[in-house]
Amino acid sequence: MAAQLRAEGQVDAATWLRIENFLADYVHRLDDGLIDEWTGFFTEDAVYQITTRENFEAGYPIGIMLCNGRGMMEDRVLALKTANVFEPHTHCHIVGRPDVKQRPDGSIAVRSNFSVYRTMESGETGLFAIGKYLDLIVMEGGQPRFKERRVILDSRCVDVLLVYPL
Amino acid sequence: MNLSPALAEPLAWPEGVARVPFRVFSDPEIYALEQQKIFRGPIWNFLCMEADVAKPGDVRTAWVGETPIVVTRDHDEKLHAMVNRCAHKGALVCLKQRENLESLTCVYHAWNYSLDGKLKSVAFRNGLKGKGGMPEDFDPAKHRLQPLRVATFCGLVFGTFSDETEPLEAYLGAPMSKFLDRNLGRPLKVLGVHSQMIHNNWKLYAENVRDSYHATLLHTFYTTFKVNRLDMDGGIILSDKKWHHISYTKRSTLAAENEYETVHSGQYQSDLAGPELLKAWDEFEDGITHSIQTIFPTLVVHFTLNSLAVRYFVPRGIDKTELFWVFLGYERDDAAQEQMRVMQGNLTGAAGLVSLEDGCINEFVQRGTRTSPDEQAFIEMGGKVAESNESSRATEASVRGFWHGYRDIMGFH
Ligand code: FES
Ligand SMILES: [Fe+2]
Numbered sequence: 001m002a003a004q005l006r007a008e009g010q011v012d013a014a015t016w017l018r019i020e021n022f023l024a025d026y027v028h029r030l031d032d033g034l035i036d037e038w039t040g041f042f043t044e045d046a047v048y049q050i051t052t053r054e055n056f057e058a059g060y061p062i063g064i065m066l067c068n069g070r071g072m073m074e075d076r077v078l079a080l081k082t083a084n085v086f087e088p089h090t091h092c093h094i095v096g097r098p099d100v101k102q103r104p105d106g107s108i109a110v111r112s113n114f115s116v117y118r119t120m121e122s123g124e125t126g127l128f129a130i131g132k133y134l135d136l137i138v139m140e141g142g143q144p145r146f147k148e149r150r151v152i153l154d155s156r157c158v159d160v161l162l163v164y165p166l
Numbered sequence: 167m168n169l170s171p172a173l174a175e176p177l178a179w180p181e182g183v184a185r186v187p188f189r190v191f192s193d194p195e196i197y198a199l200e201q202q203k204i205f206r207g208p209i210w211n212f213l214c215m216e217a218d219v220a221k222p223g224d225v226r227t228a229w230v231g232e233t234p235i236v237v238t239r240d241h242d243e244k245l246h247a248m249v250n251r252c253a254h255k256g257a258l259v260c261l262k263q264r265e266n267l268e269s270l271t272c273v274y275h276a277w278n279y280s281l282d283g284k285l286k287s288v289a290f291r292n293g294l295k296g297k298g299g300m301p302e303d304f305d306p307a308k309h310r311l312q313p314l315r316v317a318t319f320c321g322l323v324f325g326t327f328s329d330e331t332e333p334l335e336a337y338l339g340a341p342m343s344k345f346l347d348r349n350l351g352r353p354l355k356v357l358g359v360h361s362q363m364i365h366n367n368w369k370l371y372a373e374n375v376r377d378s379y380h381a382t383l384l385h386t387f388y389t390t391f392k393v394n395r396l397d398m399d400g401g402i403i404l405s406d407k408k409w410h411h412i413s414y415t416k417r418s419t420l421a422a423e424n425e426y427e428t429v430h431s432g433q434y435q436s437d438l439a440g441p442e443l444l445k446a447w448d449e450f451e452d453g454i455t456h457s458i459q460t461i462f463p464t465l466v467v468h469f470t471l472n473s474l475a476v477r478y479f480v481p482r483g484i485d486k487t488e489l490f491w492v493f494l495g496y497e498r499d500d501a502a503q504e505q506m507r508v509m510q511g512n513l514t515g516a517a518g519l520v521s522l523e524d525g526c527i528n529e530f531v532q533r534g535t536r537t538s539p540d541e542q543a544f545i546e547m548g549g550k551v552a553e554s555n556e557s558s559r560a561t562e563a564s565v566r567g568f569w570h571g572y573r574d575i576m577g578f579h
Contacts, residue, residue: 050517051358051360052359052360054359054360055358055359055360060356060357060358060359060493061357061358061504061508062357062358062493062507062508062511062515063358063360064360064515064516064517065512065517066508066509066511066512067440067512068440068442068509069440069442070439070440071438071439071440071441072439072440072442072443072512073440074439074440075391075438075439075440075443076519078390078391078439079387079390079391079519082386082390083386083387083389083390083391083519084386084387084519084522084523085384085386085523085526085527086522086523086525086526087526156359156360156361157360157361157362157363157488158360158361158362158363158516158517158525159362159363160362160363160364160365160525160526160529161362161516161517161522161523161525161526162516162517162522163517163522
């Protein structure tokens with residue numbers, strides 16, 4: 001998994017801040033229900049995966065969700081808006097301080113921890129997921145974009161179902 | 167109509183198998199009786215994949231109903247299953263999902279068991295400095311981890327508590343064994359695992375997975391994306407006791423087209439922006455392109471296009487069930503084939519494009535029914551009996567089959 005390979009290179013403060021803003025922006029858009037903006041955070045050929053720590057450590061290729069390219073992400077968005085049936089709920093992400101490393105190929109490897117709280121239509125709020133993001137970020141037209149975002153859940157077990165990207 | 171003698175408040179089952187009293191989903195007494203009559207009764211419970219205990223010393227924790235189980239392979243390559251409960255004071259002996267061990271040691275007072283569950287040694291058995299220790303008449307041979315009978319079939323490990331359970335192949339029956347062999351009868355490769363906690367009684371999932379009526383109504387992904395599905399042949403096969411079932415579909419009309427596709431892969435015509443999702447190849451000569459098979463009580467094998475998975479569900483309380491997914495390929499798969507299985511993995515699982523609804527739909531039934539134990543479900547689609555139907559899947563025959571078997575084993579006549 002490419003995002004695991006860490007180069008030693010530190011990034012300058014401006015880059016660090018930019019990445020941190022980018023990560024914050026991503027979760028705020030999702031949490032605000034702006035699901036149509038989700039795919040815009042990725043490069044055209046990006047890989048987005050949600051898997052579990054167990055699968056990740058065993059090297060198993062099938063996790064919980066896998067999109068190869070933005071087309072598959074768009075299909076996910078369309079499916080959740082028009083095809084999938086589930087009880088309405090919202091997410092709130094809390095993201096920890098990122099670890100940002102410059103890689104020799106110019107991309108930036110980022111690791112951050114997250115927790116996601118889920119609020120159901122009934123008003124019930126509870127912890128839905130915790131884990132880590134392993135990202136590869138590249139600059140496209142001066143804008144950071146995920147080339148790879150792997151969402152590694154600590155638990156093997158998803159409560160009820162997973163439909164919104166994390 | 168008959169009353170069951172085993173319940174404090176007898177259950178009056180409405181006639182036939184086309185009605186199900188809602189009480190069976192929320193009555194703690196019935197739930198407790200199921201643990202005894204079904205899970206500890208004359209049936210084979212799926213425990214784990216043989217791949218989980220492939221090597222000598224491999225240890226895998228599992229469950230039979232709510233009972234914690236440990237499956238081991240000893241140094242003579244023999245498989246064992248026993249209750250994961252120390253013979254001393256009953257603590258769990260194994261805590262990890264998977265490990266490789268020389269022997270099993272309970273952490274509480276260090277009683278040590280060989281991999282077949284026999285008690286090997288007891289800490290301070292002879293006391294210290296001549297004081298304390300076990301009484302003279304202590305006999306280690308009288309204490310061991312409670313064993314289950316074990317049997318395997320096509321990479322699946324089963325266990326039973328009952329001496330009366332018929333041999334596994336007889337329990338499965340010929341049509342079921344044959345189809346399991348079609349799907350799993352070659353070296354398997356695990357491609358991924360995860361689970362889902364669903365908030366419903368285990369039987370609602372057992373029904374749901376046999377319910378061929380809901381599939382295209384609730385799971386609208388295929389129709390939304392205009393995935394090319396011409397009228398397909400299909401059918402339903404029930405086992406003798408109607409406990410197990412197979413539902414299958416043939417994408418036969420598309421098979422001919424595939425012959426002139428490049429290499430061996432075909433593609434659905436669809437509105438998908440990422441068509442790689444459904445890239446598939448024809449894997450079997452029988453033309454079956456989708457199947458779901460259940461083995462009573464809690465095992466499911468699905469084969470959708472090229473996506474093969476074992477699912478099993480474990481009751482975690484009267485209204486809580488953990489649904490496990492084990493995604494599989496074959497050792498013989500080439501890289502392109504494995505990649506197709508991986509991408510099709512998006513169809514099922516906790517976030518499955520055609521399965522995620524099942525994570526909540528059974529909970530909706532649980533919530534809808536729990537305050538109406540005396541009302542009942544009406545299950546007459548495709549008739550009132552539970553028979554195989556090789557011409558239509560617009561039927562709830564397999565659901566009725568489940569209830570037929572359930573009533574039988576529970577004594578709810
Ligand atoms: S409970 Fe296991 S050794 Fe005491
Ligand atoms: Fe379903």
